[in-house]
Amino acid sequence: MAEKNVVSTGSTGEARPANGFDYAPAPESRSIVDIKASYGLFVNGEFVDGGGKAFKTINPATEEVLAEVAEADAADVDAAVKAARRAYDRVWSKLSGRERAKYLYRIARIIQERSRELAVLESIDNGKPIKESRDVDVPIVAAHFFYYAGWADKLEYSGYGGGNPQPLGVAGQVIPWNFPLLMLAWKIAPALACGNTVVLKPAETTPLTALLFAEICQQADLPAGVVNIITGAGETGRALVSHPDVDKVAFTGSTEVGKAIARAVAGTNKKLTLELGGKAANIVFDDAPIDQAVEGIVDGIFFNQGHVCCAGSRLLVQESIAEELLGRLKRRMSTLRVGDPLDKNTDIGAINSAEQLERIRELSAVGDAEGAERWSPPCELPQHGFWFPPTIFTGVSQAHRIAREEIFGPVLSVLTFRTPAEAVEKANNTPYGLSAGVWTDKGSRILKIANELRAGVVWANTFNKFDPTSPFGGYKESGHGREGGRHGLEGYLR
Numbered sequence: 001m002a003e004k005n006v007v008s009t010g011s012t013g014e015a016r017p018a019n020g021f022d023y024a025p026a027p028e029s030r031s032i033v034d035i036k037a038s039y040g041l042f043v044n045g046e047f048v049d050g051g052g053k054a055f056k057t058i059n060p061a062t063e064e065v066l067a068e069v070a071e072a073d074a075a076d077v078d079a080a081v082k083a084a085r086r087a088y089d090r091v092w093s094k095l096s097g098r099e100r101a102k103y104l105y106r107i108a109r110i111i112q113e114r115s116r117e118l119a120v121l122e123s124i125d126n127g128k129p130i131k132e133s134r135d136v137d138v139p140i141v142a143a144h145f146f147y148y149a150g151w152a153d154k155l156e157y158s159g160y161g162g163g164n165p166q167p168l169g170v171a172g173q174v175i176p177w178n179f180p181l182l183m184l185a186w187k188i189a190p191a192l193a194c195g196n197t198v199v200l201k202p203a204e205t206t207p208l209t210a211l212l213f214a215e216i217c218q219q220a221d222l223p224a225g226v227v228n229i230i231t232g233a234g235e236t237g238r239a240l241v242s243h244p245d246v247d248k249v250a251f252t253g254s255t256e257v258g259k260a261i262a263r264a265v266a267g268t269n270k271k272l273t274l275e276l277g278g279k280a281a282n283i284v285f286d287d288a289p290i291d292q293a294v295e296g297i298v299d300g301i302f303f304n305q306g307h308v309c310c311a312g313s314r315l316l317v318q319e320s321i322a323e324e325l326l327g328r329l330k331r332r333m334s335t336l337r338v339g340d341p342l343d344k345n346t347d348i349g350a351i352n353s354a355e356q357l358e359r360i361r362e363l364s365a366v367g368d369a370e371g372a373e374r375w376s377p378p379c380e381l382p383q384h385g386f387w388f389p390p391t392i393f394t395g396v397s398q399a400h401r402i403a404r405e406e407i408f409g410p411v412l413s414v415l416t417f418r419t420p421a422e423a424v425e426k427a428n429n430t431p432y433g434l435s436a437g438v439w440t441d442k443g444s445r446i447l448k449i450a451n452e453l454r455a456g457v458v459w460a461n462t463f464n465k466f467d468p469t470s471p472f473g474g475y476k477e478s479g480h481g482r483e484g485g486r487h488g489l490e491g492y493l494r
């Protein structure tokens with residue numbers, strides 16, 4: 001059976017199922033994006049040179065250098081914070097919510113108009129499949145701006161700020177590389193709706209869509225300094241979050257850096273929200289609709305190459321159906337197409353960086369060494385770029401590192417359970433608490449288990465669903481504060 005579904009990917013990355021039905025390559029055209037040879041920093045409404053240092057961003061699917069990007073030093077960070085402060089004092093905090101909303105609606109519409117350009121650029125700079133950037137990331141980005149535009153003139157009904165909610169001032173925002181534009185939207189849309197101005201630092205490996213967003217701010221005639229984008233690496237982020245004139249720090253990234261930021265902010269008046277890592281349990285009971293569950297498992301761990309903080313990276317399957325479910329899962333995995341992110345048929349794109357690939361390899365090797373059994377479908381990976389095949393580990397126990405640590409790649413650890421109580425016990429046995437999934441036919445069981453899981457988001461009979469109206473965030477080492485929904489306003493209001 002497995003034979004029939006073998007997928008191999010050629011050196012150009014196109015997937016070829018060996019079942020008689022070859023997929024022709026269906027590449028999205030790159031010609032819609034205009035990548036400049038070099039980019040400056042976006043400060044006070046203009047692109048400026050910055051202190052002089054620069055770094056390169058590459059396409060992780062080919063290792064081709066895409067552009068050179070300015071690296072903001074402490075003086076550049078200071079100039080950006082000053083621009084944001086001026087814009088806050090003179091313009092943005094004085095506008096009515098209705099006026100702010102007009103800008104947000106305008107930005108949302110331009111994002112829709114330029115959606116193909118944004119999606120292609122995101123896939124080139126990040127490595128994610130075009131069908132995800134096109135159908136998931138960019139539409140949710142636009143939806144976020146529309147949603148928070150709607151709040152801008154209704155903040156007194158938000159339940160926060162005692163009927164007269166006030167903005168905080170300047171927000172310093174630092175985001176990771178896995179959903180560059182989406183994380184930008186989660187940060188910028190609520191901040192602006194509430195009347196704050198922002199300085200945002202995208203991740204070093206994925207700065208290009210944030211810089212395109214800066215152009216969109218210009219196109220929308222957003223007043224100068226309301227949004228500032230400073231590129232750079234960890235040091236730039238550190239300078240931003242520790243700048244004394246920043247009133248609010250919003251961070252998404254690793255738990256380790258999150259802890260360092262919490263220490264840097266402790267004892268100051270800065271308000272802090274942290275969205276950190278996760279090790280979500282996806283729990284499948286014996287009465288679950290198995291084929292739907294298999295789709296949910298695949299979506300849970302292979303969406304975005306598994307570079308998802310809320311990924312369902314621990315599969316907890318009831319022992320009585322484990323064999324059947326794993327058989328069907330392996331068959332489904334054999335149809336996943338790994339390769340060119342710009343091909344519309346691609347399911348799994350490139351790993352974002354050499355460092356991340358190394359980390360995935362390392363932790364997977366630990367899985368082997370600790371006695372878990374590794375399986376991947378036969379799959380020939382492209383010659384250049386960073387790739388990792390969809391992988392599952394069975395025979396995993398709670399003590400294994402691959403059951404405890406975030407791999408942040410297309411690697412699923414499979415554990416089994418016998419009773420609902422054991423499932424909950426195992427699911428909660430983690431330092432994280434971001435998300436979880438429950439698959440069962442019984443509504444009452446869904447409600448009971450969801451109540452017992454210590455996770456910010458619990459999906460039932462689905463996984464990885466996002467909507468701007470729904471708050472997202474974690475417990476324990478997954479951070480604190482919520483993004484999205486009415487709750488997402490709280491972090492940006494006094």
Ligand code: NAP
Nearest residue numbers: 175176202203204233234237238253254257275276277309
């Ligand atoms: P990371 O190393 O923590 O980086 C996140 C961002 O912080 C990047 O822009 C990074 O810059 C910057 N940074 C690094 N050191 C810093 C410091 N000392 N002070 C201020 N900023 C600093 O995380 P990553 O490896 O890029 O991203 C993957 C991690 O993010 C995973 O652990 C994942 O779980 C987590 N994540 C969580 C969520 C969520 O919503 N909870 C969402 C997405 C990702 P450079 O990378 O440019 O050096």
Ligand code: MG
Nearest residue numbers: 176203204234
């Ligand atoms: Mg990093």
